[in-house]
Amino acid sequence: MNPLRDRAGSGLHARVVDALGSRIADGGIPPGSVLSTEAIERDHGVSRSVVREVVRTLTGLGMVEARQRVGTTVLPVSSWDLLDPRVIAWRDEGPDALRQLDELITLREALEPVAAQRAAANDDGSTAAALREHLTRMEAAFRATDPRGFAAADTAFHEALLRGARNDVLSQLVQTVLATLHARYSGHRLFSDDTAASLERHHDLVDAVASGDAARAETVSRALVRAARVEVLGDDKGKH
Structure with missing residues (x-):
């Protein structure tokens, strides 16, 4: 595991951020995709409040954006905070x-x-x-x-x-x-x-x-x- 990832211990929030950030960076969730809150809750076994914090973190990294009447949409790499060590770590394992x-x-x-x-x-x-x-x-x-x-x-x-x-x-x-x-x-x-x-x-x-x-x-x-x-x-x- 990449030691530069900010997992903040074993917290649920950090683990889900890491999982989604990795999938976005490797193209598993391509730009334009809409993240489903329900799917994140189900797939990762976390609460709605944890999902909100995860989305807030990814928004701060420029990887997603909440769009009215659309939902939380994955943004292209040009919008990401490419100097953040977490983003660097995720991209390092992708294409x-x-x-x-x-x-x-x-x-x-x-x-x-x-x-x-x-x-x-x-x-x-x-x-x-x-x-x-x-x-x-x-x-x-x-x-x-x-x-x-x-x-x-x-x-x-x-x-x-x-x-x-x-x-x-x-x-x-x-x-x-x-x-x-x-x-x-x-x-x-x-x-x-x-x-x-x-x-x-x-x-x-x-x-x-x-x-x-x-x-x-x-x-x-x-x-x-x-x-x-x-x-x-x-x-x-x-x-x-």
């Missing part, structure tokens, strides 16, 4: 997974080099220390051929980098970027011929942040994300 991955890597290409530049410019030593700790965990996981440990450490590395920018707007996108990293790893062979080189790039980035070399940090970060694009999508122009 749009590759397209979304391309789009999310483009987002990382736009955000992370700027965050790296700001992190290097603003670091008081704490960001570089956190990055070095996560990189040590990445290296240990690589040596142990531990994909889960590697992915977790890499995700923590990039979260620390974004937070190190000390920019409130970028901080609000942390969960979105973490979801992009999960999408990058899911369904893809984690270790490759480039993994060792990637670790070297991470080392270069830590050194740039630690030395306050903002220009170098930006350049290395851009190279890291570009390499991820080439590895996962097979190109460096977002075409596939």
Whole structure:
């Protein structure tokens, strides 16, 4: 199960949101479909009040809309909150997974080099220390051929980098970027011929942040994300 899904424990509301969100994202409930309150109650064994909360949540994500004299209608993907980690997780398991991955890597290409530049410019030593700790965990996981440990450490590395920018707007996108990293790893062979080189790039980035070399940090970060694009999508122009 995708850990980025917001199940809020084992709550009925969260489970039904997850089930319906997944079906909408994978095309099982296509745009234009009208959701039946009675069918949701019956299929998921929940009350009318739970269904109302579920619909309210999906409405907030832009996935459905209540239309007068029509009912709750499924909207096209162009209306969805595509930066919400739940939506990213659902699309990651559907037919749009590759397209979304391309789009999310483009987002990382736009955000992370700027965050790296700001992190290097603003670091008081704490960001570089956190990055070095996560990189040590990445290296240990690589040596142990531990994909889960590697992915977790890499995700923590990039979260620390974004937070190190000390920019409130970028901080609000942390969960979105973490979801992009999960999408990058899911369904893809984690270790490759480039993994060792990637670790070297991470080392270069830590050194740039630690030395306050903002220009170098930006350049290395851009190279890291570009390499991820080439590895996962097979190109460096977002075409596939």
